[in-house]
Amino acid sequence: MAHDKSSILQPPLLSGFLFLLGRNVALGQSTNQSDTFQNWYSHNAVDGDPGIPDSPISELTQTCTHTPPDTPDGWWTVMLSNAAAVFRILIYNRREPSRPVCCADRLIGFTLEAFKQTTTKVFTYTDPNPTAQSIYTVIVPANITDPIDTIKISKSDASPILTLCEVFIFGETACPSGKFGLECERDCNCADRQENCFVSTGGCPSGCAAGYTGEDCYTPCSEGSYGVDCDRTCSEHCKGNGNNCSIDTGHCTGGCEAGYIPPLCDDQCPEKTFGQDCKENCSSACLDGLCHHKTGVCDRCPIGYIGDFCDQVCSLYMFGEGCNQNCSIHCLDQLCNHQTGICDNCTMGRKGEYCEVEIFAAQSGEDGDDTAVIGAVVGTILGVIIVTIIVIFFVWRHRRNRSEDNQNLKQSWTKKRNRETSAKTKSGSSSASTLRPAAEAKAGRLGQRKEEHKQSDSEAQSSPMSSTRLEIARRFR
Numbered sequence: 453m454a455h456d457k458s459s460i461l462q463p464p465l466l467s468g469f470l471f472l473l474g475r476n477v478a479l480g481q482s483t484n485q486s487d488t489f490q491n492w493y494s495h496n497a498v499d500g501d502p503g504i505p506d507s508p509i510s511e512l513t514q515t516c517t518h519t520p521p522d523t524p525d526g527w528w529t530v531m532l533s534n535a536a537a538v539f540r541i542l543i544y545n546r547r548e549p550s551r552p553v554c555c556a557d558r559l560i561g562f563t564l565e566a567f568k569q570t571t572t573k574v575f576t577y578t579d580p581n582p583t584a585q586s587i588y589t590v591i592v593p594a595n596i597t598d599p600i601d602t603i604k605i606s607k608s609d610a611s612p613i614l615t616l617c618e619v620f621i622f623g624e625t626a627c628p629s630g631k632f633g634l635e636c637e638r639d640c641n642c643a644d645r646q647e648n649c650f651v652s653t654g655g656c657p658s659g660c661a662a663g664y665t666g667e668d669c670y671t672p673c674s675e676g677s678y679g680v681d682c683d684r685t686c687s688e689h690c691k692g693n694g695n696n697c698s699i700d701t702g703h704c705t706g707g708c709e710a711g712y713i714p715p716l717c718d719d720q721c722p723e724k725t726f727g728q729d730c731k732e733n734c735s736s737a738c739l740d741g742l743c744h745h746k747t748g749v750c751d752r753c754p755i756g757y758i759g760d761f762c763d764q765v766c767s768l769y770m771f772g773e774g775c776n777q778n779c780s781i782h783c784l785d786q787l788c789n790h791q792t793g794i795c796d797n798c799t800m801g802r803k804g805e806y807c808e809v810e811i812f813a814a815q816s817g818e819d820g821d822d823t824a825v826i827g828a829v830v831g832t833i834l835g836v837i838i839v840t841i842i843v844i845f846f847v848w849r850h851r852r853n854r855s856e857d858n859q860n861l862k863q864s865w866t867k868k869r870n871r872e873t874s875a876k877t878k879s880g881s882s883s884a885s886t887l888r889p890a891a892e893a894k895a896g897r898l899g900q901r902k903e904e905h906k907q908s909d910s911e912a913q914s915s916p917m918s919s920t921r922l923e924i925a926r927r928f929r
């Protein structure tokens with residue numbers, strides 16, 4: 453057929469009216485009629501297609517019903533699988549403006565009956581119009597609230613034939629729990645899973661379940677998003693092309709990249725673990741057992757170790773954190789402990805853990821320090837003794853020289869007295885002797901002074917002090 457049958461149904465279904473008017477509960481339901489003329493079957497009136505005006509007979513036979521002509525009893529009936537609260541009924545007549553004298557007037561004065569539980573009539577409508585209508589609109593009074601499951605349309609006694617091109621019955625039915633749609637064929641996606649959605653719209657009082665959006669809660673989140681209102685984003689660490697996760701839970705469909713915690717894959721592996729699903733333990737050789745969440749490479753190594761997994765000790769000549777320190781050049785062969793840097797042995801002339809102490813060349817051996825101290829003490833004592841002896845010697849010599857001088861002095865006095873004595877005995881006279889003694893004494897005193905002077909000159913040459921000075925000068929020369 454050239455036309456689009458949905459164009460007739462869609463506008464009321466998708467508009468806000470839908471909720472007030474309900475959905476077409478007649479669509480595809482069971483039908484029957486008093487008898488069928490040719491192939492104008494009863495179900496043609498619930499196929500959702502009212503046909504288009506002035507269609508050729510060949511098309512009408514496929515979209516309208518027709519009871520055999522001139523039968524006293526002409527009726528059509530529809531039985532709803534789910535009883536519905538019916539608000540309004542639309543009946544499409546044959547619409548043939550080019551054939552005004554035929555056909556459309558067969559519906560004049562029809563009767564419509566609504567039943568609950570198949571047989572209990574709750575509502576009757578009789579067409580009051582004197583002329584044929586293209587579309588009849590039957591409004592069910594608001595005080596009719598019983599669920600209706602059967603509707604029967606009968607021709608008037610005056611009409612030879614009952615013909616219907618479409619019967620829309622707008623109402624609201626209760627779909628089975630968790631279903632909605634014209635045929636209750638769709639699953640509700642309500643946030644509250646116990647709750648039933650609106651049968652006509654699929655909307656939910658509690659809002660849409662995680663993973664679904666739209667007025668009908670029927671549109672899944674677009675790829676890469678999930679959750680309530682689809683406002684969350686799949687982890688970029690989902691394995692594969694990323695952005696592929698469950699629309700409701702966000703669990704990555706293909707698992708996580710190595711280094712992330714399943715199933716959301718948002719967070720890095722917990723401390724001390726790494727790899728696919730964080731199932732691997734970091735090497736115990738890593739400092740504090742910490743490693744890279746993807747590769748397992750240690751974050752840091754303990755002192756004295758190196759390598760991605762801290763499984764190598766420092767190379768020769770190196771030690772310390774990161775093995776970036778050189779062993780001391782005073783270590784023998786520059787070899788030291790890879791952790792502490794303590795020398796294995798020292799080079800000659802060095803000692804201490806790091807061979808940082810220099811040993812004096814004269815002293816050797818383990819107790820060189822003690823020898824040095826003893827040597828210093830003994831040397832000092834000896835020096836003091838020697839100096840003392842020297843001092844004592846010179847003091848002694850000085851004293852001896854002085855006593856020799858005194859003797860010389862005594863000897864000279866003795867000689868002088870002897871000369872004076874001999875001079876007195878030679879003069880003999882008392883007068884002269886009274887005068888002379890003074891001159892003699894004066895001359896004697898003068899002579900003594902000359903003697904003394906001579907004596908002191910010779911003393912100057914052989915003086916004990918000057919010889920001491922010479923001695924000291926000679927010693928220190």
Ligand SMILES: *[C@@H]1O[C@H](CO)[C@@H](O)[C@H](O)[C@H]1NC(C)=O
Binds near residue numbers: 484485486487
């Ligand atoms: C349809 O109506 C005819 C005539 O009354 C009846 O014989 C037939 O059993 C009915 N079919 C169904 C499925 O009810």
Ligand SMILES: *[C@@H]1O[C@H](CO)[C@@H](O)[C@H](O)[C@H]1NC(C)=O
Binds near residue numbers: 593595596
């Ligand atoms: C519905 O209301 C109409 C009048 O508006 C009345 O005639 C009819 O009896 C009422 N039907 C029921 C079932 O109450």
Ligand SMILES: *[C@@H]1O[C@H](CO)[C@@H](O)[C@H](O)[C@H]1NC(C)=O
Binds near residue numbers: 692696705
């Ligand atoms: C997302 O994952 C599912 C399940 O593994 C797979 O069938 C689908 O092809 C993936 N989509 C993309 C875009 O990779």
Ligand SMILES: *[C@@H]1O[C@H](CO)[C@@H](O)[C@H](O)[C@H]1NC(C)=O
Binds near residue numbers: 731732733
């Ligand atoms: C990782 O360590 C835990 C305990 O620390 C142990 O139970 C588990 O078996 C280890 N896993 C592997 C793969 O070695």
Ligand SMILES: *[C@@H]1O[C@H](CO)[C@@H](O)[C@H](O)[C@H]1NC(C)=O
Binds near residue numbers: 776778
């Ligand atoms: C270690 O020695 C090398 C040369 O042997 C030198 O280039 C380097 O700077 C030294 N490193 C340190 C930390 O002293």
Ligand SMILES: *[C@@H]1O[C@H](CO)[C@@H](O)[C@H](O)[C@H]1NC(C)=O
Binds near residue numbers: 784796797
């Ligand atoms: C280094 O010292 C150790 C003892 O501390 C000794 O056994 C070893 O022979 C020494 N090595 C050399 C080369 O002197």
